[in-house]
Amino acid sequence: MTRQKAQRFGDLKPMKVALSENIRKASVIDLNRALADSIVLRDLYKKHHWQVSGPTFRELHLLFDEHEAQQGELIDQRC
Secondary structure, eight states, X not given: OOOOOOOOTTOOOXXXXXXXXXXXXXXXXXXXXXXHHHHHXXXXXXXXXXXXOSTTHHHHHHHHHHHHHHXXXXXXXXX
C-alpha cells in the first residue's frame, strides 16, 4: 500500500469539483477555524477537569472528563 504525502497547511490542491477555488479556500479556512475551536474547547475541559474542587468535585471531574473525551472524538473525525 502506497502512503500519500501529507498536504502542507495552507496548500490547496486542484480538484475537479463544482466549487471555485475561492469557495474552496474559504471553506478550508472555516473548517480549520472550527477544528482549532474544538481543540481549544477540549483543552479547556481537560484543564477544568484537574482544577475542580469542592463538594461537587467528583461529579464535575467526571463530567469534564466525559466532555473532553467527546470533544477528542470530534477532533479525530475532523482530521
